[in-house]
Amino acid sequence: MSRIAFGTGGWRATRERFTDENVRMVGQGVATYLTETQGVEPSEKPVAVGYDARETSADAAASLADVLSSNGFDVLLTNRDLPTPVIAYSVVNRDLAGALIVTASHNPPEYNGVKFVPGDAKSAVPSITDAIEAHIAPPKVFPEEKHGTVSRFNPVDSHRTHALELTDRYFDTDLSNLTVVYDAIHGSGRGITDELLESAGATVIRHRCDRDPTFGGNAPEPNPETLAELPGIVDAHDADLGIANDGDADRITVCTPDRGVLSGHLLFATIYEALLGDASVTGSAIRTVSTTFLIDRIADMHGTEVHEVPVGFKWIADGMATYNGLFGGEESGGFTIDGHIGTKDGVLVALLAAAVASSEPIDSRLDRLFETYGEIHADKVSVDCPDEQKDAVISSLEAELPDIVAGQSVVDTVSLDGYKLLLEDGSWILIRPSGTEPKMRLYAETPTSGRLESLLDAGSELIVAHREQEC
Template sequence: MDDITFGTGGWRARGDRFSDERVRIVGQGIATYLRDTAVETGGAVAVGYDARATSEDAAESLADVLSANGFDVSVTDRDRPTPVLAYAVARGDYCGGVMVTASHNPPEYNGIKFIPGDAVSAMPSVTDAIEARLGAPTALPETDHGTVERFDPVALHAEHSRQLVGDFLDVDLSDLTVVYDAIYGSGRGVTDTLLEEAGATVIRRRCERDPTFGGQAPEPSPETLAGLPEAVAEHDADLGIANDGDADRITVCSPDRGVLSGHLLFAVLFEALLTDADATGPAIRTVSTTFLIDRIAEAHGVDVHEVPVGFKWIADGMATHDGLFGGEESGGYTIRGHIGTKDGVLIALLAAAVAAVEPFDDRLDRLFEEHRRIYADKRSVACDEAAKPRLVEALEADVPDRIAGDPVAETVTVDGFKFLLDDGSWVLLRPSGTEPKIRVYAETTDPDRLEPLLDAGSDLVAARLGGTGED
């Protein structure tokens, strides 16, 4: 039990550490938490799983533990996207949900994510309460056990997605061609079908199940999606769309610019809602996401609220500030009227609708002309979990006054240490919540300054930790 901790995206473990024994311990913690805080003995829990080799067996073990604790359990009919399960939890007669997934992590990882009954991403108070209840599985008398059944949550989510996107942009997708890349993950047969049923012509890429995701992490990065720009060109497509392993994240590929960063996708979608949909309201962005969002918001007279990294904070900000659009540079987004979880399936349909109104490349040309082009990237520096507090303490005790030779105008500590420079550039250092790494982020409007800023951030981490080592 000491080896099980919940980070930004739930509990994740690598290899043999993701054992059936630990899975059942987590299941018991969730069952006890639900009995203590949400429902009396009984009720229903939805369980889903991604395409990893160990996921279905883990989902069945969770169902065993939950049903033995008196809960009726609905297990998805096959591996399904996390947001599809979350929507079923929010709209069905469920007191909570459990998703077996390691999201975008490499195939040797797996994990468990708890979904509260309202499907808003679980806050630390909830995951801490589950951790406190971890224990060996217990069972009620067999006559008090719950039932276990299989169910398909896709249709309910698809209907909602079509209605919500249509409320903002009711456009015809029949002239749109999209290349969809599932990276062998759980978006296959879901995101592509949603786009096709909305009228788009869909070219499918890597839409078969492969528990190894082709031998790479199912993260929709430029490296993982190396063949997507070529596929878009080959099919003369208007857009490429990719999801990560459990389809809660999305990346878009435009014909001229290739794979877009999460910063630019956020900017395009937010501006399109404000302009084409004539919607209004603030943006909720993480501390690691571009200031381009702030400049777009200022031009439209709306606010931006900066929150820590982790979608639970975006969900909280959306609810608190009635956000129009919320997201993070890693490709997780949501929209007003949706549940409080990131959704790469829903946002794929929104991105297609935006592209049908005006091509992404034309939108970006205009945004760069009006608000300046941004250059942003991130790195990871290896760091043992035990050393992360030492880095934080070292930075608190000795805040740098210059980064890459430029004065630090302000230090923001919403999450980690974000150093704002006089020219509007910034560098962020923050411990990862899911891996033994320190994340180093940087943004600038000068392309020649990006690498020096990242170098300076990496060097600062190494100096404060007393060593070196970019991962």
């Protein structure tokens, strides 16, 4: 059973490992975890099961529903592929035992996976996923009279109502002055995020809002490469904003008329600064170690704090609860806000971003941010590294941390998640193992645009050198 392991976003695997047998064993692991570890009485607490737009997702969800119902749980199975956060919100809204979602999020089409959402709808922490892993086994056979029911449900309306009410707490949700291009990348945000924006009054131009299990042959990740057409469409329609979700719509990227596709760093800074612009609103920011220090400068100017956590939304959710956070997120485009569940939500945050843009264009906001707090230039790359070598690469790096990177002295080191090397000129690089793919991740930030490429080159060379040592 050791080949089924839960990482940053649940269990993910390529087609040869994402088999019906393995999916059913994961379902049994969750059923046993709920009954034996959590003490849930199956007849009292239903479980939701949902899925994304991938080719194998609907069948896998049906298999999970079958295993859970055979263990005595009543199962609420979504009536179509839906965004992960919409399903996650139904857990608290309907007081469910939890949810299982068949998704590989932004991974390439050849991947699929299963994510578990616990009863509090926070991203599952290692103590939960470790317990599930310990219970993974072939499905148990119970008498038919002890089986639960499987019924279809649609949680979209309740999530939409919540998103509108929560956004209205902070911003004006009348978007009648806004034209938005929405790009679903053929994923589960289609018909959900765009209709939420329309319900707030926005004019929505749809792009790639049809289901395609291959996502057009690309990974459904809303990065500049995947969204290469979006700036041109925004320009052609004289739109105020472009918005894109990843495959299961738990992440968001925005595109502005002047700057094109924005990084998650800049979207985080824009929304957080807009929230603090209301004198009645205050609260700390929770950001991952891979996310910009621009957030810290904004918080400091407004007399509040930033709490840095490891990469993985479970740590953001934990930080939001521990420190009464106002806004939490990561550079990869996952965010949540006070009053919402501890799960990243690209649907809700699309509405937040649109409300921010409706009151003042995001390009204008960023002009002010850079003038006030200084510019940032940031990017990330991935370097191939087999899963079995990741720990050794990090250990090797720890034993030989450099004193100089790209011509700048290392003045401090952060080891929350991998190694973040802080440099004398305010730049930094972070090297950490991916939790979802056989790769090492490299992140870099600098106040000077001309330095970014040299930082990424230097970091990549470090990774390759330590990887080769372990071969």
